[in-house]
Amino acid sequence: xxxxxxxxxxxxxxxxxxxxxxxxxxxxxxxxxxxxxxxxxxxxxxxxxxxxxxxxxxxxxxxxxxxxxxxxxxxxxxxxxxxxxxxxxxxxxxxxxxxxxxxxxxxxxxxxxxxxxxxxxxxxxxxxxxxxxxxxxxxxxxxxxxxxxxxxxxxxxxxxxxxxxxxxxxxxxxxxxxxxxxxxxxxxxxxxxxxxxxxxxxxxxxxxxxxxxxxxxxxxxxxxxxxxxxxxxxxxxxxxxxxxxxxxxxxxxxxxxxxxxxxxxxxxxxxxxxxxxxxxxxx
Amino acid sequence: xxxxxxxxxxxxxxxxxxxxxxxxxxxxxxxxxxxxxxxxxxxxxxxxxxxxxxxxxxxxxxxxxxxxxxxxxxx
Numbered sequence: 001x002x003x004x005x006x007x008x009x010x011x012x013x014x015x016x017x018x019x020x021x022x023x024x025x026x027x028x029x030x031x032x033x034x035x036x037x038x039x040x041x042x043x044x045x046x047x048x049x050x051x052x053x054x055x056x057x058x059x060x061x062x063x064x065x066x067x068x069x070x071x072x073x074x075x076x077x078x079x080x081x082x083x084x085x086x087x088x089x090x091x092x093x094x095x096x097x098x099x100x101x102x103x104x105x106x107x108x109x110x111x112x113x114x115x116x117x118x119x120x121x122x123x124x125x126x127x128x129x130x131x132x133x134x135x136x137x138x139x140x141x142x143x144x145x146x147x148x149x150x151x152x153x154x155x156x157x158x159x160x161x162x163x164x165x166x167x168x169x170x171x172x173x174x175x176x177x178x179x180x181x182x183x184x185x186x187x188x189x190x191x192x193x194x195x196x197x198x199x200x201x202x203x204x205x206x207x208x209x210x211x212x213x214x215x216x217x218x219x220x221x222x223x224x225x226x227x228x229x230x231x232x233x234x235x236x237x238x239x240x241x242x243x244x245x246x247x248x249x250x251x252x253x254x255x256x257x258x259x260x261x262x263x264x265x266x267x268x269x270x271x272x273x274x275x276x277x278x279x280x281x282x283x
Numbered sequence: 284x285x286x287x288x289x290x291x292x293x294x295x296x297x298x299x300x301x302x303x304x305x306x307x308x309x310x311x312x313x314x315x316x317x318x319x320x321x322x323x324x325x326x327x328x329x330x331x332x333x334x335x336x337x338x339x340x341x342x343x344x345x346x347x348x349x350x351x352x353x354x355x356x357x358x
Binding site: 190193198201231238 | 338
């Protein structure tokens with residue numbers, strides 16, 4: 001337990017700590033967290049495949065709730081939502097499960113005692129929430145980056161994608177091209193940093209609160225983190241979806257016009273699709 | 284010195300997103316109050332706007348974390 005450390009009650013490590021080495025692979029505790037999230041999802045999928053019923057039981061409808069919410073949002077985005085629905089849903093579920101695993105009791109407290117080079121005694125937690133590691137979030141962001149570039153190229157052709165990067169009046173291209181290129185890559189950074197920053201800050205917040213007031217107060221922050229974990233998963237999935245759907249959007253004349261059009265269409269479809277989405281949100 | 288810088292980066296960096304989030308949420312609530320049926324249509328753009336505003340605050344957090352953990356003079 002980190003509380004027995006004495007001098008510093010707050011155990012914060014920005015890097016995922018290494019547990020053991022498996023050949024050339026350094027197995028860190030956030031990898032354990034990611035694996036745990038995958039196992040939970042796979043078990044859920046297996047359970048679903050085995051015993052889903054047309055009239056859902058109580059547990060089944062509870063598990064269907066987040067999927068139903070996301071399905072309502074995704075199917076309202078563009079007409080070609082079927083091509084990217086699985087990816088977005090996958091992002092949402094893995095981040096949601098990975099975030100919530102970090103809130104389970106024992107995660108971050110149960111670990112291996114370890115004395116580092118300076119003689120400092122510390123505990124390496126066995127499990128670390130995967131999204132509190134930049135490697136995990138950057139990996140997800142790279143996947144979404146590759147996918148929205150890929151879909152953009154497939155929808156508009158390589159020339160169309162390049163034209164998009166060059167900007168509208170061609171004589172402005174020397175100025176616009178670097179800016180557009182930077183803005184493409186800043187999506188990658190902001191996607192990964194947002195998720196990492198939020199979850200890591202949540203971990204630090206919880207550790208600080210537990211160190212300051214060990215009783216009752218951390219429970220309130222745990223509840224807050226429960227909401228944040230959900231919101232961040234939703235935000236990541238929605239942003240990835242928005243990037244992809246603007247990449248595959250049909251371009252009429254100017255970039256701005258088509259952006260507006262898709263927005264309008266999405267709003268309309270969401271309005272028409274309102275009852276199931278609201279049901280999922282309120283239930 | 285790094286800790287002071289980190290604190291300043293986070294504190295000053297939180298002002299902008301704070302104001303931005305306040306405006307976004309107040310407008311969303313206003314819209315919801317005027318037209319409660321539009322909650323489904325408001326929800327997704329609202330979450331996206333919140334996320335984009337919040338990203339600026341996260342950048343500040345990242346800078347201060349870098350100052351604390353990665354800066355040359357840091358422990």
